[in-house]
Amino acid sequence: MARILDLMPDLEPDEMHYVQSLVEELSPAEAQQFASIYRTRxxxxxxxxxxxxxxxxxxxxxxxxxxxxIGMGLLYFFTGGLCFIGTILDLINHKRLTYEFNVKEARVVKDMLRF
Incomplete structure (x- = not known):
């Protein structure tokens, strides 16, 4: 069982907990490979x-x-960030948006390692 803290000490606490649950069943070599791919994505x-x-x-x-x-980006672009309300909400929720993206990427990387 690899400790993700040793491989990726720069993760946010929630993200670290989630990624640790993903790599628990991986061998140390697979965990290292996961960390190197995930770090770039x-x-x-x-x-x-x-x-x-x-x-x-x-x-x-x-x-x-x-x-x-891309769809939301185009919507924000053409509506001025939904009249600035969407942009203000994104300012407040930027960590949640990033966390959701990173969770999806972590799942994709783990699925890549299974094949």
């Missing part, structure tokens, strides 16, 4: 916050494009 909450702030003043929806939500 995960997004940081600070980046999402920065893009949301930039989107608030310049181009709405950047954070949604960054998180792979």
């Amino acid at each position: 995960r997004k940081k909450p600070q980046d999402v916050l920065l893009l949301t702030i930039v989107g608030f003043f310049l181009l709405a929806g950047l954070q949604r494009f960054y998180l792979g939500q």
Whole structure:
């Protein structure tokens, strides 16, 4: 059983707990491989916050494009961040948005290792 804290000490606490539950059944070599792939695919909450702030003043929806939500990004772009209300909500919830993206990516990476 590999400890994800040793492999990826920069994870947020909730994300670390979730990722640890995913890698419990992996061998140490598989856990190392998971960590190296996941590290390149995960997004940081600070980046999402920065893009949301930039989107608030310049181009709405950047954070949604960054998180792979193309439809929402286009909606934000054409509606001015849903008249700034959606952008303000994203400013408040940037950690949750990032966590949801990272959970999906962690599942994808683990499924890649199974094949």
